[in-house]
Structure formats: C-alpha cells, structure tokens
Amino acid sequence: MSVYLNGAFMPVEEAQVSVLDRGFLFGDGVYEVIPVYAGKPLRLEQHLQRLQQSLDAIKLTVQEDWVAIVTDLIELNGGGNLSVYLQITRGAEAKRDHALPESVFPTIFAMANPFTPVQDLDAVKGIKAITVEDNRWLQCFIKSICLQPNVLLKQQASEAGAQDAILMRDGLVTEAAAANVFIVKDRIVYTAPKNHLILGGITRDLVLELVREAGFEVREESASRELLEAADEVWISSSTREIVPVTELDGKPVANGEIGPIWYTAMQHYQTYKQQLIAGE
Numbered sequence: 001m002s003v004y005l006n007g008a009f010m011p012v013e014e015a016q017v018s019v020l021d022r023g024f025l026f027g028d029g030v031y032e033v034i035p036v037y038a039g040k041p042l043r044l045e046q047h048l049q050r051l052q053q054s055l056d057a058i059k060l061t062v063q064e065d066w067v068a069i070v071t072d073l074i075e076l077n078g079g080g081n082l083s084v085y086l087q088i089t090r091g092a093e094a095k096r097d098h099a100l101p102e103s104v105f106p107t108i109f110a111m112a113n114p115f116t117p118v119q120d121l122d123a124v125k126g127i128k129a130i131t132v133e134d135n136r137w138l139q140c141f142i143k144s145i146c147l148q149p150n151v152l153l154k155q156q157a158s159e160a161g162a163q164d165a166i167l168m169r170d171g172l173v174t175e176a177a178a179a180n181v182f183i184v185k186d187r188i189v190y191t192a193p194k195n196h197l198i199l200g201g202i203t204r205d206l207v208l209e210l211v212r213e214a215g216f217e218v219r220e221e222s223a224s225r226e227l228l229e230a231a232d233e234v235w236i237s238s239s240t241r242e243i244v245p246v247t248e249l250d251g252k253p254v255a256n257g258e259i260g261p262i263w264y265t266a267m268q269h270y271q272t273y274k275q276q277l278i279a280g281e
C-alpha cells in the first residue's frame with residue numbers, strides 16, 4: 001500500500017512520524033474518510049469542505065492540494081473500491097505543552113484502504129443495536145481523531161452482543177458510535193439536525209437528498225426515545241457502510257424485525273447514485 005506523508009508518496013512501511021507528534025501525545029488532529037467507487041471519489045468536494053470546517057474549528061492552518069493527494073493516492077493504489085483516509089495533526093513539537101505552539105508544522109498523512117461496497121441489497125442483513133448515553137464532548141461536528149469515547153461506546157455495544165450503539169443525549173437520539181441515525185415513522189424520515197451534537201455525515205446529506213427525491217417527507221429533528229421505540233424502521237449511515245438497517249434495538253425487534261421497504265427504496269437510489277458516479281454522469 002502506498003501512503004502519503006508530508007509531501008511524498010511511499011510504501012506504508014516507510015512512513016514514520018515522531019513520538020512527539022501532538023496527534024500521538026494529545027489526539028490533537030482531525031481526519032476525513034472518503035469512499036471511492038471504481039476509482040471515483042464520492043462527494044469529494046463535500047468531504048473536503050467538512051475537512052476545512054474541522055481544521056478551522058481546531059485552529060489549524062494547512063496549505064495542501066487535497067484533490068491532487070486524493071487523486072494520486074487512488075491511482076497509486078489501483079483505482080478500485082477504496083476508502084481514502086486523510087489525517088492532519090498539529091505536528092511534532094520540542095516540548096509537550098497543552099498550549100498551541102507558535103510555529104506549527106502539521107503532520108499530513110493519507111492512505112487508501114480497499115473496501116467492499118454494498119452490491120446485493122437482498123444479501124444485506126439487519127444489525128442489532130443498543131441505546132447508550134452519549135457521553136462525548138459538545139463539539140461533535142469536528143471530525144476529531146480523539147475517538148476514545150466512540151471506541152468505548154462501540155465496545156459497550158459489542159459486549160452486549162450488538163453491532164452498534166445508538167447514542168442518546170437528554171432523552172433524544174443524537175447519532176451512532178460512527179454513523180448517523182435515521183428513524184422512519186408513518187413514512188416520515190427523521191434524523192438529528194446538524195449541530196454541535198453530531199458529526200454532519202456526508203452520507204446523511206446524500207441520503208436525505210435521495211429520500212426527498214423519492215417523495216418522502218424528511219424532518220431534521222431529534223427523535224425522542226418514544227419515537228425510536230415506535231419506529232417502523234431504523235437505519236444508520238456512513239461513508240463506508242452506506243445505509244444499514246437496524247432490525248433489533250435493545251433486544252427487541254424494530255417493528256416486525258424485518259428490513260423495511262423504505263430502507264430498500266433509499267438503498268436502491270443510493271446504488272443508482274453510485275452507478276452514475278462510476279459512469280461519470
């Protein structure tokens with residue numbers, strides 16, 4: 001695998017960063033994940049806009065040609081189905097100090113991992129999820145590399161025999177450990193509004209566009225536990241998982257425990273969108 005580090009492409013084995021890097025010492029950095037289908041990045045512009053938003057929020061100035069890095073990385077890694085990962089940290093410093101250093105030399109790292117996109121909708125299986133208290137910080141719109149809370153919440157789900165955790169703050173659904181959450185009730189699609197309590201998913205925005213185009217009403221409102229428990233369908237979305245149906249929640253079936261028809265419609269539109277991207281339409 002060829003990766004990018006601070007201006008050069010190299011085999012992953014040769015890429016090295018300092019132990020004094022603030023990413024290593026403080027988790028002081030941000031990242032981005034861009035899905036690539038047959039060599040074509042999906043919604044690259046939106047991913048790069050969100051990256052800039054994260055960089056601005058952590059007061060880190062970086063001059064990079066992201067499009068060139070992503071394009072070259074895709075080519076160097078065979079141009080198939082990939083998930084491109086970009087990470088920028090505040091770089092290495094002479095002395096460990098919380099306060100921001102005066103001069104910063106960011107560490108810029110990028111890699112492309114193979115990934116298997118959803119292809120056969122009939123083969124998709126619903127997942128089990130549990131609800132957990134959202135105990136993260138209040139700047140979740142930053143795609144921070146400080147993922148310890150998300151890691152622990154996901155682990156909590158695993159230990160409960162579930163594949164994901166649906167996070168609740170003050171009785172309302174925020175998102176999942178590494179995905180956004182959608183709730184369908186009476187053919188209306190609900191998802192949390194984009195604010196400091198969630199990471200505004202690029203997939204989330206695309207899903208909302210697609211379900212609106214398919215004629216469904218969308219409400220960007222935080223769902224209560226009552227709505228979640230009464231849902232006809234629950235889905236989660238992310239760049240590498242697309243749209244995943246949740247068919248069991250806290251040990252009880254979601255509606256009749258089967259994958260719902262609106263998920264199917266949304267996913268069909270998602271697949272068409274991917275095909276158009278690959279065809280260059």
Ligand SMILES: Cc1ncc(COP(=O)(O)O)c(C=O)c1O
Nearest residue numbers: 178179180199201202203238239
């Ligand atoms: C906490 C969180 N929310 C939402 C998402 C979904 O974002 P996207 O659709 O841009 O992948 C992710 C993706 O990693 C995430 O980590």
